[in-house]
Amino acid sequence: MLDQPIAQIKELRVEFQTKDGPVVGVENVSFDVNPGETVCIVGESGSGKSVSSLSLMRLVEFGGGEIAGGRLIFDRRSGGNMDLADADQDLMKQIRGNEIGMIFQEPMTALNPVFTVGRQLTEGLRVHKGLSKAAAEARAIELLREVRIPEPERRMSQFPHELSGGMRQRVVIAMAMACEPRLLIADEPTTALDVTIQAEILALMDRLKRETGTAVMFITHDMAVVAQMADRVVVMFRGNKVEEGSVTEIFENPTHDYTKALLAAVPKLGEMRGKAYPEPMKLLGVDQGELLPIPGTEAPLLKVKGLTTRFPVKGGFFRRTIANVHAVEDVSFTLNKGQTLSLVGESGCGKSSAGRSILRLVEPIAGEIDLDGVDIMKLDQSGLRDARLDMQMIFQDPFASLNPKMKLEEQVAEPMRNYGLTTGSERSDRVAHLFDRVELPRSFMRRYPHELSGGQRQRIAIARALALNPKLIIADEAVSALDVSVQAQVLNLMMELQAELGLSFLFISHDMAVVERVSHHVGVMYLGRIVEMGPRARVFENPQHPYTQALMKAVPIADPHRRKSEKDLNFKPIPSPIHGLDYDPAPSEYNEVEPGHYVLTTDSGY
Amino acid sequence: MTELSNPVPTAPPRSQWLDVWDQFKTHKGAMIGAILFIMIVLGVYLGPFFWDIDPTRIDIRSRNQGMTFAHPFGTDQLGRDMLARMMAGGQTSVSVGITAMLLALFLGSFIGVLAGFFKKLDGPLMRLTDLFLALPLLPLLLVMMLLFRERLNAMFGLEQGIFILIVVSIGITSWMPTARIVRGDVLALKEREFVLAARSIGTTNTKLITRHILPNVLSPIMVSATLGIATAIITESALSFLGLGFPPDFPTWGRLLFDATDYLQQHPERVFWPGMAISLTVLSVNYLGDGLRDALDPRIRGR
């Protein structure tokens, strides 16, 4: 039995009926999954990864798809192979959840918001295993314990929204594992998560696989994750399988161009070791000329001192402020002209709030912000509007930050229209120029955001930020949601613009590898404070603060030989940033460990 | 000179409305609805040029006739031609329906957007909405008639005056659901990042609302609009029934239907025509709205 694959996908072809006729989602894909093995499927967005896996579950039908050809041989638990492609839905019901478990991409939406975690966990158990309610609950608690959720008994009666993203994803994993399936399909289980949580989830899945011997089909586009998890790798491109091999083969000896490009695009932590200044990435198949480091200048552009932002928590009968979210607490830094300062830290530590406070999109309660001699804090609304000519922001989610009902051309032209800087034809010239600048074809000018890929959207956002020729751009996780290959392009573009136009970036990210690639200086944030700050090379090579050190450890590395094991990780859950009104935080004090390299000495909460 | 200096466009200039039209064309129901609606509108407005019997012309000798060649839709109890009355009635009903709907839509969207967008206005405006929901329509109408009829009659003439009065009264008593829906949507939209993004590029509040918020709440507004036409036509008929509507020699579909219900057993066809006209209008507008909503959403349009 063991020598036989659990699932064999043979010449799968999936079509979708759309208004413009049939669309092929997957053209011709064949691969096997063996027992106890992790097969990673990688490929750019839209290459057919999800469709393949959904076909195996026969769930594509519910999304309007149709298996137009090929066979899906599955080795059932009670002996015997069968072709799932022509099984009926009644039979599929017994297989789904029972013999094949699936973990979905979005932990936020994969759970039904109105049922308790317990109910959703026990459902499958009661259907497939015929357990009683009490027995199912006992098993569910056991499962939650297995996925390392603290206080499992209490979680059972909680609703999904009461759990953090990481916990939710763990619930989804527990759900998929509930009936001890022989095959577990994980469709980008960590893409939406933070590095630290991602590391935990990956370690968890690895352990579960080892302990139960389940075969895993792991879908991702993150090569670092592949290196961490895979036994074998299948590379997909535009609905076709282009390459398959063991993980070391793929990483060391990629044959297909696409695979090579993919690997080249992955920023690897440590690559920049020894280099003083950031430099663009080498991309395959693109003629980039010589890659020059970007030194920037030492003249300060933005000086922030003691920035503090709190959000009131209202409550009680009169809706008075009863507590504050201490989102940004006494943050000070200086950003030089033509340089990049990165803020890193895990989700919720206050990075975005800090960025928005500088633009005064949220009102800081204290602090000084000096942008090239202008005191931002003192400006009134119209002065602020003028000041924003010099500072622009690129938002975290490229899709959310574009108006879905407006043409791209108009969106890029909007800042100019707002300030009445240019007139009709001049403006359209400039928009066209900006499109060229961010390397988008001019024909895209008349498109809508949804007609673009994520990377293209982010370029629009950049073009919009550039429209006013600002001195400072705050890039809030500008590349986090992008595919690696696209991410590399966008990063290069940003660096190129910096080199040419002397822009300064405040780069906000939680991806350490990316930060290492682009920054001159780095600030590590934890619970609203900067715990460590200094030149990029110093902070990365000589992390001093315990939090920085833990963060560095969590970053997966795109190298199958340097896998991390679960015991390397020990993250404490972040304490709540909400404090009562009488809470008076101590000011931040730093110790200069090396020239320009500061470490917080006062209590950071870590 | 300026023509020469203009750069050659890189893509054929496709107007947004052409896109909308392209998408709209593919929606079968919407096309049928649109054609039907246009036919109804053309029928009632252009019909009288071809069928030139005066709708108020009484021909007592030929009263209560069924369908004949001289009177395809028959005649009523005073011998007035039903076809001519249907067309005249349609003009009033359709224009009352559309204008009242537009007014309600405007008020509803305006108040909804203000309440959703400006936190300070939210409370007062929502209480205002409660107030209007609680107000009894009939006394309100009577008061409006009392206060404004004379003045409007003096300004616009009898028919126009009453038209304005009716449209306004239907409009101001039916904007509340739209306002609530729009407010809810605006509240959600306001939290979306593109609004923050727009603010960061210096967009003023007014521009923010017109450029970013309004186009994104269009779809619930469209739905309210389609239902609004139907409600307005029916409310107008109820008003006529209560004697608060148009003068009696001024036919509307609702009034024709109401007048005919007494003769339901003797002359069922007299009920049929106005009933049919109201239903068809409502149906066609509904399908039209469905199609328009899809067509206005670029996301669906792309598919």
Added chain:
Amino acid sequence: MLTFTIRRLVLAVPTLLFISLVIFLLLELAPGDPMAQVPLTVPPEVKEKMREALGLGQPMHIRFWKWIVQFFWIEPQVLIDSIFGTAFSAGDLRVISWQTRSPVMDIVVQRIPQTLWVVGTAYLVAIVIAIPIGIYSAYRQYSWFDQAGTFVSMVGFSVPPFFSGVLVIVIFSVQLGWFPSIYDTTLVVNSWDSFVKQLQQMVMPVMVLALQITAQLSRFMRASMLDNLNQDYVRTARAKGLSEYTVVMVHVLRNSMIPVVTVIALGIPAIFGGAIITEQVFKVNGIGQLLIGAIQANDLPMVQTLTFIFAVLIVLFNLVADVLYGILDPRIRYD
């Protein structure tokens, strides 16, 4: 949630007082005269005397204040008295209708049963019909069932009840003789026969009303189901191997019901408000008929009281809908 509810209730008080003032002024400003229905044979001097006897001679603010006192202070006492047999309200003047010269609240109490029977049943029937229709039309979007459902509900929505009511009367009472055309409000249901009778007389008004409500509710239900059917959690539920029935009727339905339930809650004041035209067509003589009758007779205390109760219910059920939303959707938090 408790503080939320209480705060909203407290805030509702000034709102409602303001609403009552607006209603009062509106009614005052409206033309019309309680003596309009007195025949022309009664001379004007006598009418003037009658008007004075109704208290119409007093200035406006005094009458408003009187109404406020009567409604908020005396009527509750009467309620307490009638429940506990106490005598707080003895001798106090209650809100008196000009038409009947009897306390308004007594008549309202008398009218509530038939309104609840007819309009309430219609509402229930409509809910029971509309929800399955909505679910199925959404599940099989663009199927013939869905198309037919859309068509029927639009027609149902566009036919005014003064027509559909008369139509069913002509068909079912005049031609077929199955049901009475006039509702008997004195019927006491105490035996099987009287129950059958009650059913018979309810069938037609309920039918007419339910058609309209069904049309609207099924649209809501369909839209809400459609929103949820494509959510990720539905896929998760399927991936668990749940049957299609469980997926749709448990997972999707529960989520789709959240907005629909609040829509239903918001519609409840309308039950109390009665159905003016339908009640008139079938002579149900419920609250709706009472209101329209009072408006026609310019019975201001009655109109004022009825519309104010209606306003209270609207404000109250807005609150109920909000609270319900919070109960049904665990994500909503009140702070």
Added chain:
Amino acid sequence: ERGSDGNVSIIYWQAPSILNPFLSGGTKDTEAASLVVEPLARYDQNGNLVAWLASEVPTVDNGGVSEDLTSITWKIAPGLTWSDGSAFTANDVKFTADYCMHPEGGCAQLSKYEGVTDVSVVDDLTVKVTFGGPTPFPYGPFVGNESPIIQQAQFENCMGAKAPECTEANFNPVGTGPFVVDEFRPNDVISMSANQNYRDPAKPAFATLTFKGGGDATAAGRAVMETGEFDYAWNLQLAPEVIAQMQEGGKGTPIAGFGPLVERIMVNNTNPDPALGPDERAVVRPNPKTADPAVRKAMSMAIDRPLLVEIGYGQAGKLTCNLVPAPAIYASDNTSCLTQDIAGANKMLDDAGWAKGADGIRAKDGVRLSFTYQTSTNAVRQDFQALIKQWWSEIGIDAELRNLNASVFFGGDPGSPDTFQKFYADVEMYANTFNGTDPQSYLGNYLCDKAPSPASQWQGENISRFCDPAYDELHKKLTQTAGIDARAEIARQLNDMIIESGSVIPLVHRGRLSAHSNTLGGVILNVWDSEIWNAADWYRKDGA
């Protein structure tokens, strides 16, 4: 035999709100109450006064009315009891008068007691009513369904301002009539049962009575004639063909009766031009458009009255050219208006110098014959408006139609511009009548000083603002004349003066059309009194 015929059901499409006829002037209320409370004398179906609770109708001849016409003495039939078993005495009668004449009571029937200075109890069964001056027609108090006797014991504590507090009494009056109230649901339904103490032991034949109110005339007619759910339907103002169709249902029969009700067009003698401002509008004479008698005459000539009857009222309408068409002896014999004469009307206007303009509308000296024509909202009236507008257009008179909500139009709100009293229009159409059989006060409506004006808070019944000193003179004579023939003679002259002036254009003599089920016997339609005045005599026909 009493109570042997089960239940009888009556439907009034206007629902009674109260059963105390003194607190509501509404027909629906007084008629419903007439089943319970009764007057001393009432009119029969022919308009003759008959004794009811009195033993005879007092007259000058039988000595009941004093020679100087200043007092009337009623003798109550002996042995009467209230439905609660107590005796009916003269004290109850006197109490009734005190109750209604109480200054704070707002009694709706106060006009019945006009001129009464004293009501005194002579003995247990005798009451004397004294008037301030000679009253040739002393049958106001205690006569007719609007002026019945209520029980002193029940209403003693309900005098004056306290009247509305006696809900129980107002809803369930104790009476002498054939039925007693079991349950009264205001504006909805009244359940009654036979009065066990009714004076005739064999009556009423029905044990119970249901009196349903509400809905519309169509539904009421249908319920009696088509579905047979009800036995009696009141006042079916419906198009003749609708009535005919219902009659085909075979379950019931329509019956018509004619009182003095006339549907008419009132012509405004004052100028209603809005430009005049509130104190002058519809106050100053003359109205330039209608001042010319030729115009008023032509307006009347252009109308085809037989057609109006046929279309609007059928068997419930008769032709008339009079303001007072009934009782017969008061009806003048005008017939000139009965045939339409468009040509004659045109000629008359031409002769009078009203020339047709380009738009076909006549004008003279800058005055265009373009009228505003208002009435209350009502299907028949709107048809009439349309027809008349058309006829007038044929003689070059333009009419701009308005219809107003009845409660506004007939409401006396001085703040509203739309009341029929204010008459902010050139012509208006409605119907009016008088109670009982004597037209004196009805004709008194056309006295000069009865014209509504701001000074009188727009009260006053001279709606058309007719004013003729000769008329006033003649009317004065009427008030002093006794003897029916002499009075009738004067009344006819007065009627003719008004008609001649063209200030009132009578259209249709309207009857009352009601319907009863074919199984209901004993129905006699009475338009001079309560329609259901003889419900005690109703019975169920066998075999039907």
